[in-house]
Amino acid sequence: MDTTYHSNIPIETLSLLDCDVRNFNFIHPIKNIFFENIEYIRKLDASGKARPCILDNVERSLLCHTCYLGFDQFDCTDCDNWNIIPHSCHSRFCNACGVKYAKQLAAKATSFCLDCPHRHIVFTIPEELRNWFRQDRTRLNLLFVASRNTISILTNKSIADKFKKKKLSDTHYIFKDIPVRNEFGMIATIHTFGRDLKWNPHIHCLIPELIYSFKKDKIKTFHHFNFTKLRKTIQFEFIRLIQEAGGLKKTEEKNRLYKDHPKGFYVYAKFKSTDNDSNDASANKNSKDIQGCVNYFIRYAGRPAMAENRITEYNKESKTVSWFYNDHKDEKRHDVTDNVIDFIKRLIIHIPDYHFLTTRYYGFYANASKKTLDKVHALLGIKKNKDYSRETRTKVLKNKLNKLKYRTHLIDSFNLRSYSM
Template sequence: MPLYILLQDLKWNPHIHCLIPELIYSFKKDKIKTFHHFNFIKLRKTFQFEFIRLIQEAGGLKKPEEKNRLYKDHPKGFYVYAKFKSNDNDSNDASANKKSKDIQGCVNYFIRYAGRPATAENRITEYNKESKTVSWFYNDHKDEKRHDVTDNVIDFINRLIIHIPDYHFLTTRYYGFYANASKKTLDKVHALLGIKKNKDYSREKRTKALKNKLNKIRYRTHLIDSFNLRPNSMQM
């Protein structure tokens, strides 16, 4: 479940992307069953309730009338744009009945989406040192047209830094049997589906891989790779 905040025009637009398996695992029966219905109405209202609750915990919506107005203006909950693989006949969202056939393509898209910066460097067309302005462009998905923008340097930086996640903030989280704490459950799910592991994700394997990765960025390793010299063998 990647959480990311990004728009082509760099506006502040908090939203969540979710990949939901169409599987339910029963601990008691140790079986898997598929489901072909997702209650989008409940999803919208639950998202609305939890989002408002978090805003209140952060110190916002202090007046009761502000909170009540959000529920009054959005009686069906906050908008959820959902492309669902299976048909959900009870959903009022037209987008919910669109099938996502390319599952791997969806996964790859989310990986790129969560890992990319707020804007690509090639979208910055000019920096004017004298006027202290930055010219850049974006393509609006609504009209598929290019829009050119010129900002003051400070304003442009402000547009960018609001998209930098807080320290230790994770843009991707896993829940259910995909969570790290549920590794054994995921192994059972894979076994029931007849899926073989492509990689060894054991703690020992991951610790060794991390150690090798960190070793490559050390000064000693760079010196050996670049000049074939070890620090203790260098002559002064």
């Protein structure tokens, strides 16, 4: 809510006004719903039926940009004008904070991503396995590992063929201890929700169509993604890692997964295909616009499960929430009306646990492989006759992050040409 501050009102009073006089009805409908039903969340937390992160994230998001979370005071040295800027909550359940976080994450990603086409691939798990990951959310780490292993096998086919599946299954991270191999790059982020807000954990991967050979110290293009191989490999890796974690103890459970999914687990990419090896009409496409591809890829990395503009009505009298989603299959709009408690449950199950990283980096995109990434950038720079040195990339990143500071972000968001305190 916009608040006008007057110099004759004490700061303490302003803080209370800013926190207690709010209008979420139209600006932030999700916050309005949780503000009106916060006691339900507190009862869940007190009874131990809610994870500790839920109440914390909800309360922080409701106090976002209020003085209860602290504030900065700005004074003009030439006159008596002053203003206070309340702090944001930095919660992963807050739509407002998520926008800025996603932009920062995208800026960092584009600063080190290679200037080459990238593939956007989605790895999903079958419906019968989803509840197993919800029972213990640390198991979601296995989705990242399986995705990483699948791409590693695909880019090192000649080495993988030399090893039997039994030997590969002895290692959590495949090829981790093999020094001579092709190195790939990958940014992976997890979504636990579908458009209908149901529990559906899946991994989005952004992979450059370029690999680095340690043995030859050369880079080469890698643009042939065999989706039959992808499906079969991700199926094998998911089942192997789940068994390693203590799941699928009965042999018939494992065999049923292979029997019910003879083509492997479903692999999906957002863009339409022009490759001949894919059976899916929408399964295999790259993007040459790395900035646009990263922005699309990162957009949900730090945001709640749904955008607030998808809520069409919150009826306090009937305690119902009306919202909509567009189905992936037919892109038709589906309108839903939920009891407010059911709607709240739909959202809070997707709040990530404390310290759980929803975005991770592998191969030469990992933090531990900065020297390898510098080599790849140098080789690519020679090939394209461009400067991709770390110093140049750091300078570009600094300029992008400066544009996301409070003042410049305000100008960019509201198209303001000037701002005075």
